[in-house]
Amino acid sequence: MTKEFMALQMYAEYAHRVDDGRIKDWSQIFAADGVMAVRGEEHVGPDGIYAYLTKARVDGEPSTARHLITNVRVDVDGDTADMRADFTHVRVADGSATTEMVGAYRTRMRWEDEEWKFVRHEVSFLLDLPTN
Template sequence: MPHDASGDAIRATLARYCQYLDDGRFDDWTALFAEDCEFRVMGLHLVGRDALRGFIEPAQSEEMRGRHLISEPLIEVDGNRATVTTDYAFVGRDLAVQSSGRYHDVLACGDDGEWRFLEREIVFVGDQPADRSDRG
């Protein structure tokens, strides 16, 4: 099986997402997203890095942080874009699983060779992803 450099780079982006968030590195975390990104979670639909940055720090105060654990992602690369689904669990400081579900992502590889999130939707166990079939 040939080595998949795109897959490795995408996996690294997914790992950075978790580690930066868990460590409170919000500027680094926000830089993982495209300028015009879309982010959906808990009924919120945020557009753009500025909206994302304004949301994340209050939502991830130090006492709320734990560890985001992710499964092996399913990655489909088409040129400089990729669709990715990854199961996750969030473990709080009390070591209890506080949330689990699936990330539904679209990433793009920029001119700098970095893969960034164009879209991320977080779907909790028992919920369904948004119907985006009208997006062509």
């Protein structure tokens, strides 16, 4: 498997882990010094990122929402990958689907121990509806 393909797979892992409720596994996608920048805040390292997401989600509880990641571009240069993609966050409830978020990801990854890790993951929104 090429590094480019493995980098693309990381966005799929990102979506599946969080949507399946595997929040701890999801946080492990980030490097020890990895940063998630979202809604004007920066959360650092797997533990900090896990703490951020478990404010709104219960680890182990699957979501009725899905992250749909499209228009992915990956540029690999040695042990660094820069990626960008668009995303839509859709929740299904009572037989209908509601788009809750639309935005973009900008991600830098580093090759560590034969796998990619997120070093910086920036989330920007075109649509960000309150979910509570």
